[in-house]
Amino acid sequence: xxxxxxxxxxxxxxxxxxxxxxxxxxxxxxxxxxxxxxxxxxxxxxxxxxxxxxxxxxxxxxxxxxxxxxxxxxxxxxxxxxxxxxxxxxxxxxxxxxxxxxxxxxx
Numbered sequence: 254x255x256x257x258x259x260x261x262x263x264x265x266x267x268x269x270x271x272x273x274x275x276x277x278x279x280x281x282x283x284x285x286x287x288x289x290x291x292x293x294x295x296x297x298x299x300x301x302x303x304x305x306x307x308x309x310x311x312x313x314x315x316x317x318x319x320x321x322x323x324x325x326x327x328x329x330x331x332x333x334x335x336x337x338x339x340x341x342x343x344x345x346x347x348x349x350x351x352x353x354x355x356x357x358x359x360x
């Protein structure tokens with residue numbers, strides 16, 4: 254928990270199992286928010302995909318991990334659902350009506 258959390262101490266008991274170092278984190282990364290995801294390409298931690306459609310196809314095909322391990326499983330997403338998923342992700346874009354100081358990273 255941090256100073257920005259409104260959760261009580263007992264609300265986040267599972268966090269005591271979180272690790273921030275070790276071999277199990279080889280190849281791990283922190284995924285960003287989905288807010289305005291359609292505006293933030295290129296995608297993935299190495300920027301290997303230009304479009305949201307490419308990202309969706311990546312998860313549809315579930316390739317093996319280049320290093321470490323992967324938890325991706327092969328899933329079959331029909332083309333119509335791939336289009337719906339992309340439309341949903343695009344719907345997460347929009348202007349934020351907040352003062353700029355609220356959009357800065359915590360210090």
